[in-house]
Each structure stands twice: as C-alpha cells, then as structure tokens.
Amino acid sequence: MVADPLPTEGLRLYRTMLRIRRCEEQLVQAYSEGLIHGACHTYIGQEAVAAGVCAHLTRDDVVFSTHRGHGHALAKGVSARELVAELFGRVTGCSRGRGGSMHLFAPEVGLLGTSGIVGPSILQAAGAGYSFKLLKNGRVAVAFFGDGAVNNGAFHEGLNMAAIWRLPVLFVCENNQYATEVPFSYAAGNASVAARGTAYGMPGVAVDGNDVLAVYAAAAQAVARARAGEGPALLECLTYRTRPHAEGMGDFTYRTREEVESWKARDPLLLLRARLIDGGVATEAQLAQLEGEAAEEAAEARRFAENSPWPDPASATTHIYATP
C-alpha cells in the first residue's frame, strides 16, 4: 500500500549500509592489531536502523547516539576518514582525537554527540526538540538508544516530556535483545518497547529492524509527524548485533552460536541486496561496484587515519572547559 521506496531509495540505503559495514570491518581489524585505544562497540548487524532513519533527516536535524554510534555518525554525514581517525586518536578525527569510539561529535552535520553513558540521548533529544519548538525552525531531533536504556529513568522522563510538550522528536530504540549480556526479556516486565508509546501518549511502532525498507517507511511517517508539530513517536526496531558487545569480549556465555548464525542469515545487507536484484532495481555488476567503492572508502579512511598526526601534547588541556 505505501509507495514502495525500493526503486527510488533502495540503492541509496544500500550504499549507506555498506559504508557502515565496511568501516566497522576496518575498525574490527584495526582493533585486533592494537591500533584502537579504549572500547570499540561495532554496529554490525544493525545498519538498517541508522540508514533507514537518517535518510529522512536534513543536515539541520540533529541526532544523539550511544556507545554504539559509528553507524549513526556515518549515516548522519560524518566522513569515514573522520570516524576512523577519531578511533585512532588522531587530530583529524571528528572530535580531534579526544573522544574515541564513544564520544563522536560533529555538530556541523547534526551529530550532537554519542555517549558512553546509557540513556542520556533520550533526554538530550527531548531538549533539542524543545529548543526547536521554541525557535519554530521545523527541525527534528532523533534519539538512538538500545533496549538497555528503556528501563532507565531517562526513558520515562524524556518520553513524557516530549509527549506533553508535543516535541519534534523521534525516539528510536534499537532492540538488539541484549544489554551487554542481559536479555531484554529478562530485564523488562513488558517485552514490547513499542507498546510503551501509547502509555506516554505517542504512537509506538515496532518494525523489523533488519528490513531497511520497513524502518524507512515507519521513520518517514514519524518524521513527517514531528515536522508537522504533531509530536513525538517511538520506533522500536527489532534487530541484532552479530559481533560481541564490544571488541575483545567473549560472546557465547549468554547466547548460542546457533542464535547468532540464524540472525546472520537475516543480515540486513543481504536482505536488501536480494530485493534490489529481484526487483530489478540494480544488477549484480552495479552492486559489486558499490561494494568495491565502499571497501575502498573504508580502506582509504584507515590509511588516512594512520598517516594523520596525533594531537599536540601541549594542547592536552584545551577543549576541557567551555570558553564563555
């Protein structure tokens, strides 16, 4: 019934997901080589969410993200170079090499920050939405967060505030079913995140988070609604991370190999790829070319990062306090 986004948006979405995937793979590799300091949470398996949501955002719209934020940064417009360089701790990174994996910041493209703390993106997006509402500038704020965030106080406060003030905010819960190693079904009295939307007075919609077209369609409505002043919405994207919680961590004490494999079979890139071919939207050759480009972009980003300078030690204390 909904105008099928596959022919018009399919390739663009595929490209975004590919770029994320190839970058993440570079980062996984670099991490194993000891080139990345600090934690590194990859987004592999969840690419459809960032791609499907951010496709509706303009540069002026803003996004707040989590410890698992590489995909959001890329989808919002941070370059692969700036992302990889940031994880390498180089001065050419989006946060000048001071943030690392969990503190990506690029206000010029509307990435207002990822955070190692679970939950704040919800409140920050509500705050941004409030300011957009006061300024009447028609912008939209998006909070990405995991299932681990929805039983935090921030979720209650942020959603309620956004609902009563009808803020232009999109709350995107990426339910990948585990908060580190705790299954969501174990931690939640009500296993549906989407169902909580109604409780706060906003639409709550659950979509297959591995189906980028489904995410795209649901986000289209939620963003249009927010822009029209009709208020916030809650999107629950059911998805899965196929790598460990963070690089270097073990994986099979809390979940089984079989489970991971079954989700790999539903890889969002594979799903879309098949539809692009079946739908006659693209040929194998075209897709192979896109794939090659994405791989090269990621590899080039890594070379760029390795060749970039470290921050000057003398500048260690700058950017610590805001200058009035």
Next chain:
Amino acid sequence: MYRAVLREEPAQVDALHLLGLVAQQRGRPAEAVQWISQALQHRPNFAEAHYNLGLVYRECGQLEAARACFERATSLRPRYAEAFYNLGNTLKDLGRLDEAVAAYQRTLRLRPKFAKALNNLANAYREQGRLEEAAATFRQAIACDPSSAKAHHNLGLTLRALGRFSEALEALDKAVALASPFAEAHNARGTTLQALGRFDEALAAYEQALAQDPQLADAHFNRACAWLRQGDYQRGWAEYEWRFRCKPFAMPALPGTAWNGSAQPGRTLLLYAEQGLGDTLQFVRYLPLVRQRVGRVILACQPALVPLLRASGLCQQVTALGEALETYELYASLLSLPHLFGTTLENVPAPRRYLQADAQLAAQWRERLGGVKGLRVGICWQGNKAQAFDRLRSFALRDLAPVALVPGVRLVSLQKGDGSEQLAGLATRWNIIDLGPDFDTAAGPFMDTAAVIEQLDLVISCDTAVAHLAAALGVPVWVALAWSADYRWMLHRDDSPWYPSMRLYRQTRPECWEDVFDRMGAELQKLAAEKLAAAAPAAGTATPAEGAMGAVGAMGAAAAVPAAAQTPATAATGAMDTAAAMGTGGATAGAILVEISAGELLDKISILEIKSARIREPARLANVLRELEMLHTARQRSLLESEPLAKLATSLREVNEQLWQVEEALRACERQGEFGAPFIELARSVYRLNDHRAELKRQINDLAGSRLREEKSYGC
C-alpha cells in the same frame, strides 16, 4: 598673542590654526574657516587642521564639506580615532547609515572603550534593524560608562523590541534609578511590564511617568489602554484621545470642526479610520448610531476595507483614506466613537451581526464548499507582520496540530499574504482547503473571505482582522490570545462584551500556545462528534441561510447532550466516567486496558461512526459518541497517520456500510419469510464481505506495525 606671532611670521601655521579654534569658540564660524584654511594652504597635510575644519563645518550644518574634511584627516592619519568618530556622526546625519557604521567600527578598533562611539554605533545598528548587535553594543557602552541612564534606556528599548522583556525591564530599572526625572524611561518600563503581563505594575509605571512629565502623550495613551484593559471605560476612552499627540497616531490637521457627538441633523460628518483593519471592523458598529445624530456620514477607511464596507450599507458614503473627499462640516475618528458615545461596559453596542457578505458571492461559495463534510473550521494564524507586537500575537500553523487532528474537522485556510507560505508542508497532510490564489482578488479584499466565513461552522484566528470580521458576521469565532493580550480583550475573561459569537482562549504562560490549542482541540472534539450526529439525519436539507445559524445551534447543543447523558451513566455503573477518563488520557479504577491492533481499532471506529449516523435517541447516541471520541483519541495518539492509512480506513468503512445494508436486508427477508435466491445471495455476501474486511484489517496492521495479528480459522 597668536596675532603677535603672525605679525612676526605671517605664515606661522600653528598660530593660524589656533586662531581659527579661538574664533570657533567665540561663535564666529566664518572667521574660523578662514584662519584654518589659511593654515592648510601652508601645510596641506595638517591632519588636526582638517579635523577641526570639519568640526566647524559640521557645526554650521555643512555636512558634505565636513565629511570631506574628516575623510581627509583620516586618510592623512589612519589611527585618528576622533576623526573617524566624527566622520561617523556626519555620515549618519547625511543618512548614509552603512558608511557611518563602518566609520564607528573603525573608531572602535582604534579605541575600543570610546563610550560615545559605542553609543552612536549602537543607535546606528538600531536604525538598521540590527537589534541583536545594537543590544550588545549598548552593553559595551554601559561597561565603559555604567552611570549613563540614557544608555540603559536605549538598551531597554532595544531589548524590548527584541521581545526580551525581562532583560529590558532590568535595563529600564537601572535607567530610572540613575536619573530622575526620566519620564520616558518610566513609560518604557510600563510597556515592558505590560508585555510581561504585569498590568498593575505597568499602570503604576505610567502614573510615575506622568507625575514626572504630565504632558507625556505616550504615557497618557498607555494609561488609557491600561484603564480600558481593566474595564474602566469611563476614564479609559477619554484618556484614549491623547493618542493624537503621539507620533504614530498623529493626524494632519483636518479642515472643519471636530465633532463632539452632539446631534447635528443636516450636517455631514467625516469619520476616518486609524490603526489596524480590525479596529475599523470593530468600530463601524457605531455607524447606525452616528447616523441618528447627523445628516450624512462619509467613512474614510483603509483601502482594503472599502468594498466590504461599501456593500454593508452602514453609511451613505465609503471612500479610501487619502482619496479626495466631498465636502463635510464635521469630522471625527472612528476610534473616538466609544468616547463620544460615552460607552461603558454596560452599554457596549453589540449586535449579534452587523456585517454581511455579498449575497451572490456567498451563494457561489456555498456551492463550491457544498461537498465539504464535517465541521468546517476557518483558520488564520498570522497577522500583519509590521505590527509592533506581531511576534507575540501570531502563531505558527504548526501550532494548530491539536485542532487539525480532531477527527471530523475540516480546516479552511483564510490566511492571506504573510504566513500563507506555511501551508506548503501542511496543507496536504492536514487536508486543509486552500481557497486558491485568486481568492479575494476579483471582488476585492475580504469579499470572498466574508462569503466563505458565512459557510463555516467556526473560525479560529489569532488576534487579527479575520477574527473581527467573523465576529461581525455573527459566525462563531475562537480567538487565540497572547499572554499579554491587546487592551480590548480586557483581563481574565473568555468572552467579549463586543462580540457575542466570540470566545477568547488566552495563553496561560507567555509565548506558549500549547495549551491554548489543546483546549480548543478538546472542545472541538465534542463539536465534531455533535456535527457528525446532527448531519446524518438532516443531510443536504440545510438551507443556505441556515448554514451559519445551524452551526451556532450545533455549538449550543454540544454542551447540552453530554450533560444529559451524564446522569444515567453515573447513576448506573460509573462506566461512563471510565470511558470519559480514558478518552482524555487517564485510566480510572475498573477500566480494562487491553492492547488492540490498529486494524481492530479502525474497524471499531468505522462501526461506531456508522451507528452514530443512524441512532437518533439522544441517550443511546451519547453512548456511541462517547466511545467514538475515546477511540478517536486513541487513534490520534497511537497511530502514525498517512495517506495509505486513511485510504484503508475509508475502504474499511465502506465494507462495514455494505455489511450493515446486507444485515438489514437479511432481517427484512426474515420478517417476510422469504428465503429464496435473494436471501441466499445476501447470506453468501456476508462471508465475502467479511473476508474483504479481514484483509483490510490485516493490511492496516502491516502498515501500522501492529504486534497483534487477527487470524482466521476458515478458508485456509
């Protein structure tokens, strides 16, 4: 002594120059020019001499010559701050604002703490409309010279113009603390307090201003508005006459005699409009009263209102302001009529309706809008942007979301000009009827607007001309009012003694429209449900003249029906209260909350809509409407609306309508004992339709991402 030097050495440049300065100090500018020019003949690169010559020229008003001197001085000595400063002052007097700003900026780069340059730069910014920069620069000037009451006053005026009223008040408080008397600053404090909604303090500030300067016309005018706002019409309207001595309202002297309101049969009276279009629409109500006292009335009004008021028949002659007039003996301002007629709250002339749309246009629009079902609500969100406090009184179309989303409401845009660009994103989303670009062009401004308004059930407007027009036409109108509303809407009341069909919705917090439109939305929900019920039995029978009146009737009934329904419900089980509470978001003890799928919700809504169109008995109808309202609210809150969803909902409703007809036909067969082929065909169509219905519900669930899926056990 200088002369002595010159006798010794006639070309002594310093002596010539200094003699020029002495001449200037003694008030002999011509002589000063001579001396200094001589000095310059001998030493053409003498920067100070050019500078001082510039000062002399400037003093005698020879601005061009002065400018040339200062420019010369600055080019000879590029770090000459005073010369740049005076160049700036001269350029400003010449009206060359941009260059003046550049000169001041140059001055300040050379000498950053130059208080006077800061002050003048800030004033220049203010004239350029660069208010943010002006405020920042006034603050710098104050930092250099904290005791300057004038700088604080200017800062206050700038911040007030920026709408930053709390900060403005701080600055003005300082201004009045630093200098006394300072009547203007007290007056500005008053208007700032007024904008903050602190009306009593505002009045006190005007009183203070007048104590210091009893002739300060602006303060009198402001006090008049304050009194009128309090409902003190006796003092207020008399004081309002002070406006003619205020700059914005000053009128050129008119020939003839000012009318004092007395009976002058046989004389011709010129009534002229002033201020906004809404003012004119509000006060033309006096015309029939005026005509009882004078022979003939000429109304000179804003060009935009000429066609409408000409057609109104309210007076013999209507012309546009500024056009040639026929002869008259007496004149008065339209806005002086309340004063001249001794209007008090008790005797406000308030006919239910004193303007009419052109009958022919009204008929055309009745036809064009004939197919528009549901509660027709005209909307207008943006007033004239040039008005001083427009930012406060106008709202964004987007703010209307709670109104736009009420099921059964159909919005009609009455917006013209500024603000209509906001329709672009929302017109299709909210299915707003846009009357097109030729609206109001053929017959003239407001002609189509008036004709359309007469076809509406209600108008929702900001405080602008459309609100006055709708009310003057006797059509129900809800006005969204700012926290600090115009004096005419008085205080705290939700009605107006001026307009019987008007309701006022006031902001409860400054600059926040949220709850204003939430309240309107809640009210509308009732009206729309009523209209739905009322329209069904009487569809298509309303006569043209009943259009507007029918709406008024519906509004009255809206309050009555739920009240009647309340009694049996509460008496029985309290279940009604539960339903009502759920409808508005809360859940009462005893309510059973169950998740349902989107398809199920829309199915149930369509069934209740069908019922509400068929059930007549008030108590049963009220039950249906209550549940319907509750489900509409749930839909609004829980579903992301989209065109495909709306289409599916319509199809579902059609299928359910068909099922209804089949059911009735089956019952008719049953009554007549006819179980032949027609009966069989009907019976078979039941499961076919139900399959279709299930399919639609499934599609709705897919679209909405519902977790619940209804499964069927047959047919698979």
